Amino acid sequence: MIEVLYARGRRFLRRILTRPRIDLPLALGLFVLAIAGLVTLYSAGDANLSLVGGQAGRFVLGAGLLLLVSRIPPSVLRSWTPWLYGGSTALLVVVAILGEGRGSIRWLDLGFMRFQPSELLKLTMPMMVAWYLHPRQLPPGWKDIAVVGLLIAIPAGLIAEQPDLGTAVLVTAAGAFALFLSGMAWWRIGLLVGAVAGMIPVGWHFLHQYQRDRVLTLLNPESDPLGNGWHIIQSQIAVGSGGVFGKGWQHSTQSRLDFLPEHTTDFIFAVFSEEFGLIGVCALVALYAFIIGRCLWIAMEARDTYSRLLAGAIGMSFFVYVFVNGGMVAGMLPVVGVPMPMISYGGTSAVSLLTGFGVLMSIHANRKTHL
């Protein structure tokens, strides 16, 4: 019995390693991105090798998960989807209950590691929306849109309540993209967007004071030199002083002299911009564009609606990371905790991103045989 299991496990592992079902262009893009991330981190983290080593370790772990998930056929993923979504939402509820009266709680302590359930939703949310839309008549009508809206709102509301605005935005976007890709009529999109825009004054009312402060200091950073405004001012100085060619690797004065807060995590892109200049920024953005384009390509080749929507939504939410973080670093968007994918230091983000790409690899492996 044990021997059988062992043999099966070995065969499975060997298959993963000898015949990986991956899309080479996408894998290559991610690899280059990871290298760029480690190089930037080395500089931003004051040449701290243990920091870089830790991040590399997470990349390896993420790559392992990517290979593992790539072996799971999309049809199996689809049948798991309601459970995965329900489970991750239930964990959010647990966090909400445990966090009662203790301020901001996002973590669940498992004893051996701390774990952020909202991270799971970044993947299970587009899965659920794709699962729901998969058997329906597309483009979706108002009824289906309303159901999808509810599927998005429950976990997103719980995350926003934690309060973690950045993740809430990412999760909502991931679900909304699946809906968009399903072919929701343009006039309906226009109507919904208009309605949401009309709700902004109401939503303002529900924001935490510190979240409002962040939006307000964006408009006038000089008003708060010790708090949020400091982030915005110093980040723009870093970016702007980089110029076209940059100051060169390991020559970011803003980061090295500690003017730039959180320069290994949320603001690492400012260090990158300072050291590599506009040319570096363009190259990195082009790399991101390539990865996103490749994701959409895989989505188009996918065999069924579920795979298509899921692959497309994962690719598009990758864009949200880049846009929100880049916009924040450049002083265009308020300070929210959204990392630059694969560049910012931090464990769960890199691991969950790579797991998401594992799903894409699996979809790629099960694509239509001819177009």
Place this chain on the structure above:
Amino acid sequence: MKIRRSIKDPRGESLLFRRRAAAAFVLILLGLCLLLVRFAYLQVAHHEEFVTRSQNNRVKPRAIPPARGLIYDRNGVLLADNVPAFRLEVVPEQVKDMPALLEQLGHVVPLDRDDLDAFHKQLRQSRRFESVPLKLRLTEDEIDRFAVNRWRFPGVDVVPYLTRRYPLGAMFAHVVGYVGRIDADDVDRLDPVRYKGTSHVGRSGIERSYEDMLHGTPGYELLEVNADGRTQRVLETHAPKPGKNLYLSIDMRLQKAAEEAFAGRPGAAVAIDPRNGQVLAMVSVPTFDPNLFVNGISQADYSALTNDPEKPLYNRALRGVYPPGSTVKPLVGLAGLESGLRTPQDTVVSTGVFYIPGQARGYRDDQRGGVGRVDLAGAIEQSVNTYFYKLALDMGIDKLSAYMAEFGFGKPTGIDLIGESAGVLPSREWKAANSRQPWYPGETVIAGIGQGFWAVTPLQLGHAIATFAGHGIPYTPRLVMATRDGVNAPLQPLANPPSGPSVIRKPADWDAVNLGMERVMYGERGTGRTLVAGFPYRLAGKSGTAERYSRTTNAYDDRSNLAYLASRNRAWFEVYAPADNPQIAVAVLLESGAWGASSAGPIARQILDAWLASHGGVIPDAERLPVSNAAPASAPAEVPNDEPVEDIPAQATSSGDTP
């Protein structure tokens, strides 16, 4: 056609998706282009400007923590102070070989385990260029020795800072509390901007409950740094706003007298001004030195405190719950008058045993054979159980507990300290919530003498007796009387309005109960008559001796077994003065006291003596008694054996030991 429409059309969907994906990609490219435009705007169009700003970016803000507000007693005696101290700090970046440095340094300035543990913990959490405190509170000797050897230790420096000191130490530990170093839990809880640069936060007592006022608002200074990030000079300073100074209503002289009167025996005392709820003294014995906690208590000191069987860290006045015993009899008697069940003249015959009609179990009086016929004043004077057994039974538990609730039993008093116990006021609801058994009439009977489930904190009893002494006007007890912004600012009193109208409806009822309580002190057979000698104003009081657990023998108590009684009994004494115009109310609890009046009474008297002395011996608006100067003020005279001890055949009580 209709059916076709509801069937899925894979080709059409695939096409639709392709169009959507293409549209999405175009939108994404537009978004990324927008991002690039913004970067180009910063990096090309405004490049020069930002280069200049980056080069001039030598100015860093640094928070200056505010000085913590000071704490004084009501007369301006300093209870909590900020004193300059020196600590040893290490900049990790500048140290090549940390273990060797610590080893070398240990020969110059002794470093113990606790110092090193705390240092290594902080070292892991901080950046390499930030200095980490290694040893707090250096002695002058250590500073001198380090100064001589300084050249050997690059990256190590002596840095001045302000630390908290409690000049009176243990005397106010349970009131003022102490501050402690901010730890990881606090970091999550505290506002990071307000606590920037602050190392300590209130941990207990006033320091904790008034943290907001004491803390103040930090200022900041703008520092010019060089290319290595080191400070060159200070460009601008925005001074911090220090925390408010607090003035407690406590009088240090009363506090001192109270603490000394206990002579180390475990117990608690509370003195309250009935006219405004101000706490004049509040002690819990034994106590501890709060200064130990300020800069991190050593493991040895801490285990010595926690392993002490008398629990010095335990605030008995605030959290200890004990059966109130006879001390509540005056209030039960008052309830009888107010409810119309009794007049002051109604009498009861005490035969030594009381029976609930139709039940065989007897509830004992304290004296064999009883004391005969007594009215209310007599019943209070001699603490006659039978009177109150019968009254409680006639009144019923619901009325009794509703009336007692008005005096604050069974709920926290609302004093300005954190962690107060609620105690237990026996009632049907309480029992239903805590037991499966129904309410028994016998439990009503013993509630009449403050036994059974009834449990109070010394603070609650002090509050109740102060409420009575103040003719029923309920004031929430308050420790902080006034605040002041700085030395030259005016004192700002904190208002403490009564929490409601008087709980006594007929003034005549007050007079009748007061008469009984005066007779406790002056009556021929009053239990407190040995305590009044030499006191120039009228006192009114009541003793109480509550049992920690049921007696095992049927013997009546006498003086031959004092040690046994002391181990079994809680001694209470409550008193207010002057009886004709009450201005202080005192409740004293002695955890192991044989008799209420003889054990706890002298402590109460010593508090009253200190109070009188603090007024220069003259209390305004009260009638002065003729006093023979010969009588020693507070010597506990030989106590005759007439202190009644309540007898409870049915109910064991020992709720006083659990926090």
